[in-house]
Amino acid sequence: MFLAAARRTFIAIMPSIIEVKNLVKTFGDFTAVNDVSFDVQKGEIFAFLGPNGAGKTTTIKMLTTLLKPTSGEIFLDGKNIIHDQDAARRSFGIVFQDPSLDDELTAWENMEFHGVLYHVPKAMRRKRIEELMNFVELWDRKDALVKTFSGGMKRRLEIARGLLHHPKVLFLDEPTTGLDPQTRNHVWSYIENLNKEEGVTVFFTTHYIEEAERAATRVAIMDHGVIVDRGTSDELKQQTDSSSLEDAFIKLTGRDLRKESAGADAMRTHAKVWGRR
Amino acid sequence: MSTIYILWLRQLKRYVRSKARMIGSIGQPLLFLVALGYGFGPIYQKAGGGNYIQFLAPGVIAMGILFTAMFMGIEITWDKQFGFLKETLVAPVSRMSIMIGRTLGGATVALAQGVVIFLIALAIGFHPQFNFLWVVFIFMLLISMLFTGIGTAIASLIDDMQAFPLIMNFLVMPTFFLSGALFPLEGLPPVITLIAKSDPLSYGIDGMRGALTGVTAFGFFTDFAVLAAITVVVLAIGAYLFSRIEI
Ligand SMILES: Nc1ncnc2c1ncn2[C@@H]1O[C@H](COP(=O)(O)OP(=O)(O)OP(=O)(O)O)[C@@H](O)[C@H]1O
Ligand SMILES: [Mg+2]
Numbered sequence A: 001m002f003l004a005a006a007r008r009t010f011i012a013i014m015p016s017i018i019e020v021k022n023l024v025k026t027f028g029d030f031t032a033v034n035d036v037s038f039d040v041q042k043g044e045i046f047a048f049l050g051p052n053g054a055g056k057t058t059t060i061k062m063l064t065t066l067l068k069p070t071s072g073e074i075f076l077d078g079k080n081i082i083h084d085q086d087a088a089r090r091s092f093g094i095v096f097q098d099p100s101l102d103d104e105l106t107a108w109e110n111m112e113f114h115g116v117l118y119h120v121p122k123a124m125r126r127k128r129i130e131e132l133m134n135f136v137e138l139w140d141r142k143d144a145l146v147k148t149f150s151g152g153m154k155r156r157l158e159i160a161r162g163l164l165h166h167p168k169v170l171f172l173d174e175p176t177t178g179l180d181p182q183t184r185n186h187v188w189s190y191i192e193n194l195n196k197e198e199g200v201t202v203f204f205t206t207h208y209i210e211e212a213e214r215a216a217t218r219v220a221i222m223d224h225g226v227i228v229d230r231g232t233s234d235e236l237k238q239q240t241d242s243s244s245l246e247d248a249f250i251k252l253t254g255r256d257l258r259k260e261s262a263g264a265d266a267m268r269t270h271a272k273v274w275g276r277r
Numbered sequence B: 001m002s003t004i005y006i007l008w009l010r011q012l013k014r015y016v017r018s019k020a021r022m023i024g025s026i027g028q029p030l031l032f033l034v035a036l037g038y039g040f041g042p043i044y045q046k047a048g049g050g051n052y053i054q055f056l057a058p059g060v061i062a063m064g065i066l067f068t069a070m071f072m073g074i075e076i077t078w079d080k081q082f083g084f085l086k087e088t089l090v091a092p093v094s095r096m097s098i099m100i101g102r103t104l105g106g107a108t109v110a111l112a113q114g115v116v117i118f119l120i121a122l123a124i125g126f127h128p129q130f131n132f133l134w135v136v137f138i139f140m141l142l143i144s145m146l147f148t149g150i151g152t153a154i155a156s157l158i159d160d161m162q163a164f165p166l167i168m169n170f171l172v173m174p175t176f177f178l179s180g181a182l183f184p185l186e187g188l189p190p191v192i193t194l195i196a197k198s199d200p201l202s203y204g205i206d207g208m209r210g211a212l213t214g215v216t217a218f219g220f221f222t223d224f225a226v227l228a229a230i231t232v233v234v235l236a237i238g239a240y241l242f243s244r245i246e247i
Helices: A002-013 A056-063 A085-089 A107-117 A122-135 A151-162 A181-198 A209-215 A233-240 A245-253 A259-273 B002-017 B019-046 B052-074 B076-082 B084-089 B095-124 B133-157 B161-177 B190-197 B200-213 B220-243
Strands: A016-027 A030-041 A045-049 A071-076 A092-095 A169-173 A201-205 A218-223 A226-231
Touching: A016 A056, A016 A201, A030 A056, A030 A201, A030 A218, A030 A226, A045 A056, A045 A181, A045 A209, A056 A071, A056 A169, A056 A201, A092 A151, A107 A122, A107 A151, A107 B002, A107 B084, A122 A151, A151 A181, A169 A181, A181 A201, A181 A209, A201 A209, A209 A245, A218 A233, A218 A245, A226 A233, A226 A245, A233 A245, B002 B019, B002 B095, B019 B052, B019 B095, B052 B076, B052 B095, B052 B133, B052 B161, B052 B200, B076 B084, B076 B133, B076 B161, B084 B095, B095 B133, B095 B220, B133 B161, B133 B200, B133 B220, B161 B200, B200 B220
Parallel strands: A045 A201, A045 A218, A092 A169, A169 A201
Antiparallel strands: A016 A030, A016 A071, A218 A226
16 A cells, blocks of 8 residues: 555656646547546556557547647647657657558668657667667568568568667557567567567557556556556456456456447448548 | 658658559650640641740640649658557657658659659650759759649648549649640639639749740749749648648
């Protein structure tokens, strides 16, 4: 009891690197993110969990300046990202949930492009590109066009690219989806190491709950656009009287499949056919 | 600076790698030169217009540039759809430099396209004067920038390529056909004259034609001033719309 209280005070006085206040995002009359507030401390590995359509990616898009919030405030490393987008962009890196490679470029060119955009000095850039591409076992395919890669290879390249510059905050939106267990383990060791050695704050989503249980210092669980619970993995297990975080997750978010989100997806496709946002 | 360079380089690499597109974009102007040039040549001559290829070639060069530039601009929509645009939009560089790099890349490709068509026209029997080539070049560059900019602005507003045929038929085609690329702008019905005069491509083609064959309808200064002014405005609008893209 005392320890938990002490830990909370400790966290409260640590500087937060991500600060989100009353964040809201609506698409038409659908509210994807509904009054969400949270803090992430410097050096944390923060897991952001939730069923399909919960609003995780939408939140990350707002945190990374790709979407403008309907209302609410976001501070990244002390900067208001709505008013100071350029400054905010200097402090983070991201691996997206959806594909984001240029298929018409080679694997190496994709890496190089990223390194130049993120101002990684040339010598360091070349060194890290080789290291990382070896790490994800793509170095021998470096001159192949990305369109000739398998899904898993593309994913590995995206992860390698996301790790090329060492930002203050690293956003990972389902980084390991589609990867085999060996690679997933491998990638997580690398991320944890980056966090330990360079103090990179990691903010990630995943549907592999055991990844959160293994790596995360704290977890927030989102459902239907709101955060339903948060705390350390142990706290969540205790509160829900579960033996694993996965059990706790299911207890907190229910067992039903997310039909509503399928409906919203269909509506979105429909809207696209008619050429409107 | 390095940002602009790498974005420029990417556009070039993508273009050079897609052989089908390169050949395709040369095919159409070539067809226009041969079919219209030889087809309408005799009639044009009889009507007292002189050698039609001389008249037509600058218009077809501009057409090649127009089509390629528009396409290079609108290509951003593909990047949106296939996800790569996200990667550039979250990078710690200003959206202005991204937009400039892309536009320069697209314009360079369009310009190169124009040069190739120019060479083809020479082979087909176009006899220009060569002493004002630099003026021609400036007009070609402005046309390239202008229409890449328009393409970028449009691409910032649309979400997928489904609107592309619409843009081709209601913007690109009229811009081309009503620009004085194919026929002289003198002695036309007032409505057509008015439309032609509000078509920025008219000024580009007139400037090129003036420098290549010595005949201009509006005068170099007007051509340059109008084209340059519109280009600046369009690029500013394009940069603004591009900076507001959300994904
Ligand atoms: N551009 C958009 N227009 C309309 N609705 C959208 C848009 N983007 C997201 N949504 C909706 O917002 C909700 C949240 O989507 P989001 O992608 O944030 O979910 P998620 O938590 O990342 O889910 P997943 O685990 O499947 O990735 C969904 O219902 C989705 O359909
Ligand atoms: Mg998601």
